Every structure is written in structure tokens, then in C-alpha cells.
Amino acid sequence: xxxxxxxxxxxxxxxxxxxxxxxxxxxxxxxxxxxxxxxxxxxxxxxxxxxxxxxxxxxxxxxxxxxxxxxxxxxxxxxxxxxxxxxxxxxxxxxxxxxxxxxxxxxxxxxxxxxxxxxxxxxxxxxxxxxxxxxxxxxxxxxxxxxxxxxxxxxxxxxxxxxxxxxxxxxxxxxxxxxxxxxxxxxxxxxxxxxxxxxxxxxxxxxxxxxxxxxxxxxxxxxxxxxxxxxxxxxxxxxxxxxxxxxxxxxxxxxxxxxxxxxxxxxxxxxxxxxxxxxxxxxxxxxxxxxxxxxxxxxxxxxxxxxxxxxxxxxxxxxxxxxxxxxxxxxxxxxxxxxxxxxxxxxxxxxxxxxxxxxxxxxxxxxxxxxxxxxxxxxxxxxxxxxxxxxxxxxxxxxxx
Amino acid sequence: xxxxxxxxxxxxxxxxxxxxxxxxxxxxxxxxxxxxxxxxxxxxxxxxxxxxxxxxxxxxxxxxxxxxxxxxxxxxxxxxxxxxxxxxxxxxxxxxxxxxxxxxxxxxxxxxxxxxxxxxxxxxxxxxxxxxxxxxxxxxxxxxxxxxxxxxxxxxxxxxxxxxxxxxxxxxxxxxxxxxxxxxxxxxxxxxxxxxxxxxxxxxxxxxxxxxxxxxxxxxxxxxxxxxxxxxxxxxxxxxxxxxxxxxxxxxxxxxxxxxxxxxxxxxxxxxxxxxxxxxxxxxxxxxxxxxxxxxxxxxxxxxxxxxxxxxxxxxxxxxxxxxxxxxxxxxxxxxxxxxxxxxxxxxxxxxxxxxxxxxxxxxxxxxxxxxxxxxxxxxxxxxxxxxxxxxxxxxxxxxxxxxxxxxxxxxxxxxxxxxxxxxxxxxxxxxxxxxxxxxxxx
Numbered sequence: 070x071x072x073x074x075x076x077x078x079x080x081x082x083x084x085x086x087x088x089x090x091x092x093x094x095x096x097x098x099x100x101x102x103x104x105x106x107x108x109x110x111x112x113x114x115x116x117x118x119x120x121x122x123x124x125x126x127x128x129x130x131x132x133x134x135x136x137x138x139x140x141x142x143x144x145x146x147x148x149x150x151x152x153x154x155x156x157x158x159x160x161x162x163x164x165x166x167x168x169x170x171x172x173x174x175x176x177x178x179x180x181x182x183x184x185x186x187x188x189x190x191x192x193x194x195x196x197x198x199x200x201x202x203x204x205x206x207x208x209x210x211x212x213x214x215x216x217x218x219x220x221x222x223x224x225x226x227x228x229x230x231x232x233x234x235x236x237x238x239x240x241x242x243x244x245x246x247x248x249x250x251x252x253x254x255x256x257x258x259x260x261x262x263x264x265x266x267x268x269x270x271x272x273x274x275x276x277x278x279x280x281x282x283x284x285x286x287x288x289x290x291x292x293x294x295x296x297x298x299x300x301x302x303x304x305x306x307x308x309x310x311x312x313x314x315x316x317x318x319x320x321x322x323x324x325x326x327x328x329x330x331x332x333x334x335x336x337x338x339x340x341x342x343x344x345x346x347x348x349x350x351x352x353x354x355x356x357x358x359x360x361x362x363x364x365x366x367x368x369x370x371x372x373x374x375x376x377x378x379x380x381x382x383x384x385x386x387x388x389x390x391x392x393x394x395x396x397x398x399x400x401x402x403x404x405x406x407x408x409x410x411x412x413x414x415x416x417x418x419x420x421x422x423x424x425x426x427x428x429x430x431x432x433x434x435x436x437x438x439x440x441x442x443x444x445x446x447x448x449x450x451x452x453x454x455x456x457x458x459x460x461x462x463x464x465x466x467x468x469x470x
Numbered sequence: 471x472x473x474x475x476x477x478x479x480x481x482x483x484x485x486x487x488x489x490x491x492x493x494x495x496x497x498x499x500x501x502x503x504x505x506x507x508x509x510x511x512x513x514x515x516x517x518x519x520x521x522x523x524x525x526x527x528x529x530x531x532x533x534x535x536x537x538x539x540x541x542x543x544x545x546x547x548x549x550x551x552x553x554x555x556x557x558x559x560x561x562x563x564x565x566x567x568x569x570x571x572x573x574x575x576x577x578x579x580x581x582x583x584x585x586x587x588x589x590x591x592x593x594x595x596x597x598x599x600x601x602x603x604x605x606x607x608x609x610x611x612x613x614x615x616x617x618x619x620x621x622x623x624x625x626x627x628x629x630x631x632x633x634x635x636x637x638x639x640x641x642x643x644x645x646x647x648x649x650x651x652x653x654x655x656x657x658x659x660x661x662x663x664x665x666x667x668x669x670x671x672x673x674x675x676x677x678x679x680x681x682x683x684x685x686x687x688x689x690x691x692x693x694x695x696x697x698x699x700x701x702x703x704x705x706x707x708x709x710x711x712x713x714x715x716x717x718x719x720x721x722x723x724x725x726x727x728x729x730x731x732x733x734x735x736x737x738x739x740x741x742x743x744x745x746x747x748x749x750x751x752x753x754x755x756x757x758x759x760x761x762x763x764x765x766x767x768x769x770x771x772x773x774x775x776x777x778x779x780x781x782x783x784x785x786x787x788x789x790x791x792x793x794x795x796x797x798x799x800x801x802x803x804x805x806x807x808x809x810x811x812x813x814x815x816x817x818x819x820x821x822x823x824x825x826x827x828x829x830x831x832x833x834x835x836x837x838x839x840x841x842x843x844x845x846x847x848x849x850x851x852x853x854x855x856x857x858x859x860x861x862x863x864x865x866x867x868x869x870x871x872x873x874x875x876x877x878x879x880x881x882x883x884x885x886x887x888x889x890x891x892x893x894x895x896x897x898x899x900x901x902x903x904x905x906x907x908x909x910x911x912x913x
Contacts, residue, residue: 343863
């Protein structure tokens with residue numbers, strides 16, 4: 070440890086280049102920790118389960134050509150036709166497809182007035198079969214009865230039953246989300262009775278703050294253009310999609326739109342996030358390489374400058390290991406100083422990010438792991454020059470004195 | 471002399487291969503990052519129609535209803551970018567511009583005549599006047615635009631893109647063959663060659679970097695067929711039009727069309743604006759256009775800025791990338807410092823046998839220049855990889871915003887050389903200050 074004070078002294082005597090390095094490390098650390106954290110959060114977001122069966126379900130939109138009550142019959146016939154297909158397990162009408170980017174949000178509150186609004190939520194209307202078709206998991210309360218299912222031309226009627234997602238229940242009752250059961254909730258101003266809670270159901274916009282909030286009602290809508298979600302028998306997704314298309318196009322004037330597997334809907338929904346994620350990762354790799362290069366260059370410079378000094382030390386009896394240890398320690402001190410400054414900056418930057426963009430603060434273990442990673446990178450970068458330094462022959466010193 | 475210095479520089483680079491690779495690599499990394507972001511930003515914001523950008527305008531009218539403004543932005547009333555069919559028809563009939571076209575959109579099942587009903591696909595169909603093709607310099611591979619007569623009668627004709635022609639007809643000349651839209655048969659009159667205006671300026675800003683839609687038909691065809699894809703296109707009304715007949719919808723003030731005019735020269739802008747103002751006054755006296763007249767003409771650039779397509783977000787990425795380049799250059803500077811310091815004895819020797827400080831300076835400048843060139847070339851290679859990578863990340867955007875043109879490639883090399891020489895100056899200055907005596911001692 071006697072090297073320690075010597076190193077400090079020698080660093081103090083030529084401040085410029087170690088100082089630059091310290092600043093660069095601090096800057097790298099600041100960006101690194103925040104970016105890694107953003108990457109992890111994004112990664113978590115794009116890999117989070119959607120709550121649906123993602124491998125067997127696909128969705129599509131079709132036009133309905135009849136008007137009035139005949140249109141209801143037409144829609145129900147379409148559903149029956151699809152369910153009759155061999156490759157199809159079940160099919161439901163939907164007002165919109167989760168994660169698809171197209172759909173509706175509803176104001177949620179315990180009263181009809183604007184000031185009663187507590188939060189917002191995605192809204193879906195479907196029928197009794199939605200549980201089986203989408204593989205929804207009921208965590209409290211009960212499912213709809215078949216007799217609860219009705220249709221409308223827009224939205225749910227007052228006084229119906231609804232299911233809510235667990236996240237919405239937690240927002241409404243942070244202490245005990247089960248309290249939501251049996252309550253009369255106003256959905257877009259209409260009173261509805263909450264009869265159950267679904268474990269996980271997302272709204273349609275993945276970028277929405279309240280993406281986890283969803284309300285499911287047993288009221289499907291009859292418009293000139295309607296949505297369907299279909300569950301294929303295991304392993305027959307592609308065939309089921311073709312079969313459905315073929316069956317539907319038997320009707321002249323039938324239009325089919327946005328026929329795609331749910332996995333594709335999901336992928337498109339997170340496309341911007343994934344792009345951002347990959348770009349961030351590229352930046353991180355570039356930054357890390359650059360910092361390692363900087364440490365390497367600086368260490369080499371410092372050693373070249375002190376060849377004679379090293380020779381002298383070797384001549385005075387220092388062995389190779391001691392020289393190696395000296396430079397590793399020197400690098401450790403410089404990097405550590407950079408990391409400590411960087412930690413302060415990272416926390417400062419992060420608090421700004423938190424207050425401006427509503428991000429969650431970086432957990433302490435990110436700072437620690439980040440610090441370790443940079444220290445390790447520094448040591449790796451310095452090994453080669455330090456090893457060269459250790460091999461400086463003592464003769465070098467004697468020759469030039 | 472200079473060639474001798476370059477030879478020396480080359481030898482010196484080869485003598486310390488690791489250090490040379492690091493220097494060149496560092497510069498290349500920074501240059502690549504900077505040029506990739508610059509390329510994307512440059513390509514995204516370049517003028518899509520340079521030959522006509524000052525004499526092509528989109529018309530925006532104050533046609534909104536009396537109750538409330540269409541939109542309020544920063545406390546000021548905004549008018550919509552789109553106009554109603556009624557106004558588009560009036561402007562087209564007045565024919566005050568050299569060329570003019572309304573631009574609409576609908577969605578329909580579509581297939582080639584030889585395809586099975588099951589192979590039909592839902593596609594967006596662009597509806598326009600035939601002036602569209604000449605105005606926007608659309609190149610044709612086969613056939614041509616449809617005639618004036620097709621326009622006014624709304625004949626069943628269609629122009630398709632090269633991509634669709636490749637998909638449906640294997641790229642052969644398909645003029646005269648047919649496309650089935652919904653239940654009706656449309657004759658192909660033209661096949662466009664590659665045409666990717668970037669940004670795609672002529673319609674909504676939200677998809678400015680997507681490829682043009684594959685099918686173009688006369689606007690009057692859409693009107694004749696009474697097609698309006700309520701749920702799939704952008705439109706707005708200030709009147710209540712729930713369940714109105716199509717004929718009532720198109721005579722209403724509902725907006726759903728863009729309108730573009732080409733004037734003979736930029737000077738005619740004021741005249742055309744006068745015509746628009748007169749038109750607005752006429753409509754006012756007929757009981758329409760109840761709001762204050764905020765009607766205006768926008769050039770492509772003005773429209774894109776107004777619609778926030780040319781945002782500052784790209785600029786920020788470019789700034790960040792250039793900051794990264796700066797960090798790389800500082801790194802390279804410290805590496806050069808190392809390099810030249812290590813050559814202390816050589817410098818001492820050369821100085822002792824008569825080389826002046828300038829000579830030493832020139833020699834190392836050549837070395838910095840060489841590093842810059844090599845860094846630039848490697849940077850170009852890295853940048854191509856970077857752009858490839860970006861293309862894979864942003865598959866939904868048009869590829870041509872991720873390609874370098876010759877100008878940018880040259881710029882890359884120049885930037886690399888200038889940067890490395892500039893950041894070499896300090897190490898070179900330090901090198902020329904080395905005292906011959908102090909170094910010679912140690913030889």
C-alpha cells in the first residue's frame with residue numbers, strides 16, 4: 070500500500086491527462102448507468118406478457134352489409150360460420166384489438182359527473198366466449214353469464230356488468246384491489262357493476278401511461294365495420310387464417326382488413342420501442358469501446374513517458390509484479406475517482422429525468438454494477454501496457470543516466 | 471519532399487501497428503456515428519421536389535363552422551390542412567392554376583383480374599386528378615397518366631406502382647390489364663417507375679416516411695362509386711353527419727381532401743392568393759365560411775414545418791453524434807500524443823542532423839493526414855454497416871433515407887481528414903518542442 074501515496078503524488082504532478090480521463094470516465098458512467106437503466110426498462114416493457122394467448126389468436130376486421138337488426142343476424146352468422154371451421158377453436162366479436170393502436174378509452178370513476186373521474190381505461194366490448202378465446206385469467210369474482218351478453222350500436226348500456234383488469238382495480242383501491250368487486254363503476258358516465266377482475270388485460274396503445282387499465286363488457290357492437298378475434302386449434306394458426314379468409318370471401322362484397330396474428334399486432338405495437346432499444350444498445354457499446362480505448366491510450370502514454378523511471382525502479386530492486394501492481398493501482402485510482410464523480414452526476418441527471426419524463430429512479434444496484442463494470446473495463450484496458458512496463462529492462466535506466 | 475514525408479508517415483504507422491489501428495479505429499468509430507445520424511437527418515429533411523419547391527402550394531381554407539374554431543394552438547385559431555369535396559370541385563373548375571389536384575384516400579379489397587377472390591387484399595387507394603403525375607414529376611415505367619376525360623367522367627382506370635406491378639404481374643407491362651377493386655373492374659393505364667418522395671409531403675404528415683400507396687384512381691371514380699372509408703381515413707366535420715347519404719356528405723363542409731396547385735412561377739403566389747380570397751368572399755356571401763378568413767397557401771417546406779415533419783428531434787441526434795465524434799477525436803489526440811512522444815529520440819536525431827521545427831511539423835502533419843484518410847475510409851465502411859443496421863431496425867421506413875449519396879461520402883472523408891489534422895495540431899506542436907539534446911542523450 071506504500072505505492073498509494075506515491076501514485077497520488079505523481080498524478081498530482083502531471084494533472085492534465087489523468088484529469089481528462091477522469092472526466093471522460095465520469096461522463097461515460099453518467100450516460101452508461103442511465104442508458105442501461107432505460108434499456109432494462111424498455112426491455113421489460115417490450116417483453117411483458119399481454120395477458121392473451123399470443124400464439125394461437127389472430128384478429129381481423131370485416132364489413133357488415135346489412136342494416137338494422139338484420140346486421141346483428143349477419144354478424145352472428147359470420148361468427149357461427151367461423152366457429153364451424155375445423156381449424157378454429159373459438160371466435161369472438163371485439164370492439165378493438167388489444168395493443169393494436171386503434172381503440173377507445175373510457176373515463177372511470179365512482180360517479181357520473183366529470184369531477185368524479187378517477188382515472189381512464191381502455192374499453193373492450195365482446196361476448197361470453199372472450200375468456201376461452203383469449204385465455205383470460207380471472208383472479209377474483211366471476212365471469213359473465215351467457216344471458217348478460219347483449220349488443221349495441223355504440224358503447225355499453227347503463228346498468229350492465231363489467232370485468233376490470235387487476236391494474237385498474239389496484240389504481241382504484243391501492244390498499245386492497247379486491248374491494249372493487251361488487252362496486253358500481255361509472256364507465257364513460259354510465260353505471261356498471263364490477264363482477265370480476267382479470268389478471269392482465271392491456272389497452273390498445275402501448276405508449277399510454279394507463280396501458281394496463283382495461284374494462285371488458287359483455288356488449289358487442291354492430292357497426293358497418295366490426296372486429297373479430299379468433300383462436301385457432303393448436304398448431305393451425307396459418308391454416309385457420311386462410312380458412313377464415315376463404316369462408317368470409319364466399320359472400321360477395323365482403324371486405325377483410327387487418328387480418329393478422331396477434332404476435333404481429335404485438336410486434337408492430339412495440340416497433341418504435343424495439344428500435345429505440347436497439348439504438349440505445351448500439352450507443353452503449355460504442356461508448357464502452359471508446360472509454361476502454363481512452364484508458365488504454367492514456368495508460369500507454371503514461372508508461373512510455375516513464376520508461377526511464379521504471380527502469381530506475383527495476384534497477385533499484387522492484388520486481389515485475391510490483392511494477393504491474395503499481396500501474397493497475399494507478400488505473401484503479403483514476404477510474405474510481407471518475408466513477409465517484411460519475412455516480413454523483415448520474416444521480417443528478419437521473420433525478421432530472423425522473424422529474425421531467427416521469428421515469429422511475431435508478432435503483433442503487435445499477436450504480437454498483439455499473440461502477441464495477443467500468444472499473445473492470447479499466448483494469449482490462451490497462452493490463453497490456455502495464456505488462457509492457459513491467460518488462461522494461463533495468464538496463465534502460467542505467468544507460469541514459 | 472511531401473512524398474518522402476508520406477513515406478515516413480506510412481513507415482511510422484506500420485512500426486506501431488496496435489497504436490495505429492487504435493487511432494484509425496477511434497476516428498472511424500466517431501466519423502461513422504456522426505455520418506450515420508447526419509445521413510438519416512439529411513435524407514429525411516431534404517427537398518422532395520427541388521425543381522418546383524417554390525411554385526407548388528397546398529391550399530388551406532377557413533371553411534370551418536361558426537360555433538368554434540377547428541383547433542386552437544397557442545391561443546391562436548388554426549385552420550385544417552384539408553378541404554371539402556365541394557371546395558376542391560370549385561377550385562378545380564375555376565382552373566386558375568397551371569396544374570392542380572385534389573388528393574383523397576379510401577380503402578378497398580383489391581386483386582389482379584387473374585387472381586382468385588381469396589387472394590384479394592385490403593389496400594389503401596389514392597384518389598387524385600391526373601395533374602398529380604405531371605405536377606409531382608412521377609416517372610412512368612409503362613403507359614402514362616389517365617386523360618382529362620377519364621378525370622371528369624371518373625372512368626374505371628388505375629395507375630399502379632412498380633412494386634405492385636412486380637407483385638401482381640411479375641414486372642411485365644401490365645397496361646391494358648385489369649385490377650378488381652371491390653366488385654368493379656379497373657383498367658391499368660400506367661405503371662409508375664420507382665418513386666419515393668421523401669418526405670411524402672402531399673398528404674398527412676403522420677406517415678411522411680412511408681412509401682406511396684400502390685394504387686391511384688381518379689377522384690371522380692370514388693365519387694361515382696360512393697365509397698368513403700369512414701373508419702380508415704382522416705376526415706372531420708363541424709356539422710352532424712351521422713347517417714347521412716353519400717350525396718349529402720360530399721356536398722357538406724366535411725373536410726377530407728388535400729389540394730395542391732402548381733403555379734407558373736413563384737411570383738404568381740400573390741395572384742393565386744388573391745383568387746382564393748375572392749373565392750372565400752364569394753362563399754361568405756353564399757352563407758358559408760362563417761369564420762374569419764385565415765385561408766393560406768403553403769409551399770412544401772412551409773407545410774412540412776407547420777405539420778412538424780421537419781422537427782428538431784433529428785437535430786438533437788446529430789448533435790449527440792457529433793459530441794461522440796468530439797470525444798473520439800479527443801481520444802485520438804491523446805493517442806497521437808503517446809505516439810509522437812514515443813518518437814522523441816527520432817525527432818531529436820532528425821533535429822540534430824539539421825531538420826527544422828517546420829520540417830518536423832510537416833512530417834507529423836502528413837502522418838495525421840494519413841490517419842485521417844484511413845479513418846475516413848474505415849469510417850465509411852462502418853457507416854455502411856451502421857446504415858444497414860438501422861435499416862433492419864426501422865424496417866417500416868423507406869430505405870432511401872438510410873443511404874449515403876456521393877456528396878455525403880466525400881463529406882465524410884473531408885471531415886475525417888480535417889478533424890484528424892485539427893486535433894493533431896496540439897500533439898504535433900508538442901512534438902516540435904522536443905529538445906534534441908535531451909533526447910540524444912538516451913540513444
